[in-house]
Amino acid sequence: MSDTQAAIFSALGIAFCFSLNLIPIKSLLRAKKTKDLKEISQLYLLVSAFNYASWLSYAIKMNQTGNxxxxxxxxILDLSWVIFYHVIKSDWKSFVPIFIILLGCIEVALFMLFPAYVIGFFAIACAISLYAAPIEQLGYVFKLKDHKYIDVLITSALIVTAGSWLLYGVAVKDWIIIGPNIAGIAFAIFQEIVYFWARGVIPCPIFTCLQNKMAKKPLITSEEKSEEIQKDLV
Incomplete structure (x- = not known):
């Protein structure tokens, strides 16, 4: 593919990725009112920060301007949502500075000490983890058969965004970009299938069987898990 095509796919990827990162605003504003963060995957926000920081380091090393x-x-957007999340949770002063320092130290060390391909492999791991992170919410979906724990706007935006960057990776012949975006499309499609099953739009005996088994078990929230871990440490 030509440089023009690469530039077009890069521009589309930037636009779609920007749109993707605006989607959490609605859920965060709702959580601010209700003080209920269960509909938001904290793991997704944290992994997202590592993902973008790692790809930033890789892009600078490879001189990929659009990337x-x-x-x-x-x-910048994702760190804003991380801060907002922890403001709602009332622990931002203790969590956010440590997280940002840790993120910065890891990325600077990677950039200074390792060649581009090593940073690329780390970025791939972060990207695949990012696309898989919303699966954290599937426990609620299967337990309650409630689609609200999957943000279909995010999964749809992930498919479009990953598709754009997949085409960009093909255009610049960079498998480090191509690989995780193929995985991203697969993870997002899987979550959309679960979403429409939970809404009763499509049948899936496997999901129904899983839901019947999980319905017999008590639901442990993320907050309860954190409390248990803190008790064990004490």
Missing amino acids: WINNSICL
Whole structure:
């Protein structure tokens, strides 16, 4: 593919990725009113920060202008949502500074000490983890058969965004970009299938069987897990 096609796919990827990172606003504003964070995957927000920071480092190393512009913007947005999440949770003063320092130290060390391909493999791991992170919410979906724990806007935006960056990766012949975006499309499609099953739009005997088994078990929230861990440490 030509440089023009690469530039077009890069521009589309930036636009879709920017749109993707605006989607959590609605859920965060709702959580601010209700003080209920169960509909928001904290894991998704944290892994997302590592994902964008790692791809930023890789893009700078590889001199991929469109890629580093995209990841710079998305990193700033994602860190804003992390801060907002922990403001709602009332622990931002103790959590956010440590998280940002840890993120910065890891990324600077990677950039200074390792070649581009090592940073690329780390970025791939972060990207696949990012696409898989919303699966954390599937426990609620299967337990309650409630689709609200899957944000279908995010999964749809992930498919479009990953598709754009997949085409960009093909255009620049970079398998480090191609690989995780194929995985991202697969994870997002799986979550959409679960979403429409939970809404009763499509049948799936496997999901129904899983839901029947999980309905017999008590639902443990993320907050309860955190409390248990803190008790064990004490």
